[in-house]
Ligand SMILES: [Fe+2]
């Protein structure tokens with residue numbers, strides 16, 4: 489049975505994945521950035537990738553039909569803000585805290601053993617370590633400051649919904665997401681798209697596979713914050729919100 493698409497060429501790619509999370513896989517396959525650049529419209533994203541928008545819409549229709557009614561991703565858009573903040577912490581942050589130290593350790597080991605054969609491995613090691621340090625710092629800001637504020641805004645009826653309290657930290661988190669996006673893109677370039685065709689050793693192969701998996705998780709992580717959590721918080725705290733706001 490055909491699924492009716494709920495979007496057009498002018499819908500943002502972030503909103504498309506928010507509405508139909510399973511379509512993230514097609515965007516990843518096409519190289520369309522739906523997280524850090526989630527505010528781009530479909531037609532803008534296609535232009536940037538040199539893709540024909542009409543053809544991409546056909547592909548999206550086929551992918552939506554294949555997905556049917558069975559979601560392959562969690563329905564983040566259907567959660568409360570508190571549930572979504574909890575979900576992000578319990579899944580994406582928990583995964584990142586375990587996975588990035590493992591990748592740093594492997595990248596160090598591979599560079600030490602095979603860096604003389606391929607000097608790019610030293611840069612892979614340094615870039616992975618920098619990404620880990622930035623991500624840990626970023627997640628701490630979200631867990632200690634931003635997400636508690638999000639939970640308060642949702643549960644309190646007064647005194648917590650001043651937009652100025654939250655717009656600035658949200659903007660800062662978005663900028664840091666851009667930094668993380670650039671860092672993982674750089675690692676992708678350094679590793680020829682995480683290619684495992686000619687690994688130096690099994691640790692190198694595991695590192696490349698781990699980086700590719702981390703990139704996929706990072707895209708989903710940033711998408712849920714940039715395109716679902718943050719816009720809903722800003723909407724709730726906007727001057728036109730019906731929720732009672734007292735300074
Ligand atoms: Fe996060």
Ligand SMILES: [Fe+2]
Nearest residue numbers: 630661665713
């Ligand atoms: Fe974040």
